[in-house]
Amino acid sequence: MSLFDKFLPIQEARNELLKSGVNPFHVTVEKIISPTEAIINGRKTILVGTNNYLGLTFHPDSILAAQQALAQEGTGTTGSRMANGSFASHNALEKAIADFYGAPYAIVFSTGYQANLGVLSALAGPGDTILIDGDSHASIYDGCRLGGAEIIRFKHNDVADLEKRLRRLGDRSYRTLIVVEGIYSMLGDRAPLAEIVEVKKKYGATLIVDEAHSLGVLGQHGRGLAEETGVEQDVDCIVGTFSKSLGSTGGFGISFHPEFELIRYTSRPYIFTASPCPSVVASTRATIRIIQTQPELRQHLWTNSQNLYEGLTKSGYMLGAEVGPIIAAMVPNKELALAMWQQLLENGIYVNLMIPPATPNGECLLRCSVSAAHTHEQIENIIAAFADMSHGTQTHISPAHVQPGATLN
Amino acid sequence: MMSYSAILPQLFDTLKPFTKPGFQLKEQTELVAELGLDSLQVMQVLLKIEDHFDISIPLNNLPNIRTVKDLGEEIEKLLKG
Ligand SMILES: Cc1ncc(COP(=O)(O)O)c(C=O)c1O
Numbered sequence A: 001m002s003l004f005d006k007f008l009p010i011q012e013a014r015n016e017l018l019k020s021g022v023n024p025f026h027v028t029v030e031k032i033i034s035p036t037e038a039i040i041n042g043r044k045t046i047l048v049g050t051n052n053y054l055g056l057t058f059h060p061d062s063i064l065a066a067q068q069a070l071a072q073e074g075t076g077t078t079g080s081r082m083a084n085g086s087f088a089s090h091n092a093l094e095k096a097i098a099d100f101y102g103a104p105y106a107i108v109f110s111t112g113y114q115a116n117l118g119v120l121s122a123l124a125g126p127g128d129t130i131l132i133d134g135d136s137h138a139s140i141y142d143g144c145r146l147g148g149a150e151i152i153r154f155k156h157n158d159v160a161d162l163e164k165r166l167r168r169l170g171d172r173s174y175r176t177l178i179v180v181e182g183i184y185s186m187l188g189d190r191a192p193l194a195e196i197v198e199v200k201k202k203y204g205a206t207l208i209v210d211e212a213h214s215l216g217v218l219g220q221h222g223r224g225l226a227e228e229t230g231v232e233q234d235v236d237c238i239v240g241t242f243s244k245s246l247g248s249t250g251g252f253g254i255s256f257h258p259e260f261e262l263i264r265y266t267s268r269p270y271i272f273t274a275s276p277c278p279s280v281v282a283s284t285r286a287t288i289r290i291i292q293t294q295p296e297l298r299q300h301l302w303t304n305s306q307n308l309y310e311g312l313t314k315s316g317y318m319l320g321a322e323v324g325p326i327i328a329a330m331v332p333n334k335e336l337a338l339a340m341w342q343q344l345l346e347n348g349i350y351v352n353l354m355i356p357p358a359t360p361n362g363e364c365l366l367r368c369s370v371s372a373a374h375t376h377e378q379i380e381n382i383i384a385a386f387a388d389m390s391h392g393t394q395t396h397i398s399p400a401h402v403q404p405g406a407t408l409n
Numbered sequence B: 001m002m003s004y005s006a007i008l009p010q011l012f013d014t015l016k017p018f019t020k021p022g023f024q025l026k027e028q029t030e031l032v033a034e035l036g037l038d039s040l041q042v043m044q045v046l047l048k049i050e051d052h053f054d055i056s057i058p059l060n061n062l063p064n065i066r067t068v069k070d071l072g073e074e075i076e077k078l079l080k081g
Helices: A003-019 A060-073 A088-101 A112-123 A138-147 A159-175 A193-202 A225-229 A258-266 A278-293 A296-314 A334-346 A376-392 B004-018 B031-035 B039-053 B059-064 B068-080
Strands: A029-034 A037-040 A043-047 A105-109 A129-133 A150-154 A176-181 A206-210 A237-241 A251-255 A326-331 A352-354 A364-369
Touching: A043 A376, A060 A278, A088 A105, A088 A251, A088 A278, A105 A112, A105 A258, A112 A138, A112 A176, A112 A206, A112 A237, A112 A251, A112 A258, A129 A138, A129 A159, A138 A150, A138 A176, A150 A159, A150 B059, A159 A176, A159 A193, A176 A193, A193 A206, A193 A225, A251 A258, A278 A296, A296 A326, A296 A376, A326 A334, A334 A352, A334 A364, A334 A376, B004 B039, B004 B068, B031 B039, B039 B068, B059 B068
Parallel strands: A129 A150, A129 A176, A176 A206, A206 A237
Antiparallel strands: A029 A037, A037 A043, A105 A251, A237 A251, A326 A364, A352 A364
């Protein structure tokens, strides 16, 4: 027995995938052309699985800002902010985020993953309790573990189950952190935030919302689900990422609580990693400005989402949630999902293949993420490629094929 | 306060629907290995047990729960508060 034996099952699973000719979890983008197009396997491909919701990765303002920062501030910071000091641009980015949310306190992290690790582990430690939604992103699970709090999972988007668990905690509910996401990344459904805010108030708990997929997407100003729901004052903290709608990398947390500022001194994922590099900080600052000044981007995103949603529904696909930029077509099994994913790629469409254990309820998904930068024609092409499969192969997809949470008995 | 010996029969009853016909549940039965539960089914079993005993089993404690006995003892501990 060696340490490496545990990789055998993974190797077998990978070899099984490779038999199909491609590895959906190791795709090479040979050349990226634009926010919505790339060369993959020598073929021009429409990208509809990149979380590039506002299509800002090639925005000229953002590129120029990054180039200038690169020339003036160099390629990297070579250390953490606590040890090496913050660049003025780090502070300016934090101010930009704070202003955007109208919140007094903001902290920037090197990635969204680290923002969750940093904020969750700092807020809830030994003796505290965290209540997390069962469909939470891996970074939420990992952040909870890092802090050492007691972790309790509630049924996905089930406020009655959440309330039951708060009640069971008794007095401990006052030292409990509830963690939910604005839009859930796999199926694209949203947290029932108004109801969650009510129970959090009733039990005196603290609430944090991860707006990774809803920043720039929901709310009149693009601040996310809390804005859309009108409960920003009742949410204790928001975390998010720059890696999706802002087309950059990095993460952040904001709060109205003055103690939040002290996370800087206690949070290992903030202290023990290099700070974001200047070009990334500059492009993020540029795109934060863009989402505030160009609300029409959000309008495009929603028009495209509506069109794709309707097109796929008409073709007979069963979709994961209401209309939104994450549109996940449910497929009855892994083999079919892989075959369909591959056929889409051969037809020049890149979506995400999502299979258990990464998915809720053991679902197999062809997950699309729509961009404001998709043209009407691209959306039509995507719909046509999906429609082609539902008729061309014997794979008629209907709700009857899908049994979420199929049980033993 | 419910004792382990009072918990056990209720635990057997709750787990029964998740076993194959004719399977004899014992204290030493391994939940994942012997019942062949996948992660989804484990979650369903836990939800049922949690509702039945009106408790929440922390995720932190799951790695230590292998057998029916481990689960019964965890429930006893949580009921004691
Ligand atoms: C809900 C959620 N939180 C956090 C992250 C992590 O963000 P990042 O890619 O910036 O590390 C992601 C994205 O992968 C996510 O979906």
